[in-house]
Amino acid sequence: MRALVIEDEDGIAQLLKAGLESEYFVVDIAEDGEKGSFMARTNEYDIIILDNMLPKKNGALVCEEVRSTGKSTPIIMLSVQSEMHTKVELLNKGADDYLTKPFSFEELMARVRALLRRPVTFSPEILEVGDVVMDTKKHTIHKGKDELRLTKKEFMLLELLLKRKGAAVSRGTIIEHVWDMNVDPFSNTVESHILNIRKKISPKGTEAYIQTIPGIGYKIDA
Ligand code: CA
Numbered sequence: 068m069r070a071l072v073i074e075d076e077d078g079i080a081q082l083l084k085a086g087l088e089s090e091y092f093v094v095d096i097a098e099d100g101e102k103g104s105f106m107a108r109t110n111e112y113d114i115i116i117l118d119n120m121l122p123k124k125n126g127a128l129v130c131e132e133v134r135s136t137g138k139s140t141p142i143i144m145l146s147v148q149s150e151m152h153t154k155v156e157l158l159n160k161g162a163d164d165y166l167t168k169p170f171s172f173e174e175l176m177a178r179v180r181a182l183l184r185r186p187v188t189f190s191p192e193i194l195e196v197g198d199v200v201m202d203t204k205k206h207t208i209h210k211g212k213d214e215l216r217l218t219k220k221e222f223m224l225l226e227l228l229l230k231r232k233g234a235a236v237s238r239g240t241i242i243e244h245v246w247d248m249n250v251d252p253f254s255n256t257v258e259s260h261i262l263n264i265r266k267k268i269s270p271k272g273t274e275a276y277i278q279t280i281p282g283i284g285y286k287i288d289a
Pocket residue numbers: 074075076118119120121
């Protein structure tokens with residue numbers, strides 16, 4: 068999952084980034100509304116955390132701009148107590164939820180999870196292919212009785228394929244959802260991660276489960 072944090076207070080932004088990363092998100096940060104709006108409109112994010120009081124463009128305007136491009140990425144807005152009267156306005160601008168500062172990270176994550184569970188992006192917590200079972204909440208993967216050890220990136224990539232089981236997932240989509248903005252799109256990083264995942268989940272000596280779709284990307288299937 069990939070998150071965008073639009074927040075000008077560096078301390079809060081870094082805290083959110085660290086927290087989200089520990090929950091297996093990749094995180095981009097925008098420190099003003101203009102940059103944030105641009106990033107939200109041009110990249111594919113699974114969730115956007117958007118502060119309301121921002122330099123250059125306020126959160127409500129950013130939200131409006133993102134929605135006007137037809138993007139339905141869930142947006143959680145952050146506002147301070149004195150802006151309470153703007154909550155209705157924020158929801159009217161297309162935000163999905165809001166939190167009043169100061170908030171606890173646990174509460175934020177509970178709301179992130181609730182939004183990601185919504186029908187539009189619905190996916191169960193347990194994902195499976197063949198004898199491989201992933202628990203997306205506990206961040207564990209088992210093959211039969213054995214627990215597999217995957218790196219965070221391998222886990223995220225496998226999660227993405229499992230969520231779209233049976234469908235081809237393009238290399239571009241994988242990069243959008245599993246890597247942050249600093250990835251070199253021409254490197255073979257996706258390929259090498261797929262190779263490592265195959266080694267871990269496939270029955271010995273086979274390439275089962277993850278198929279290469281030439282010219283497109285990858286597909287996972289039993
Ligand atoms: Ca702010």
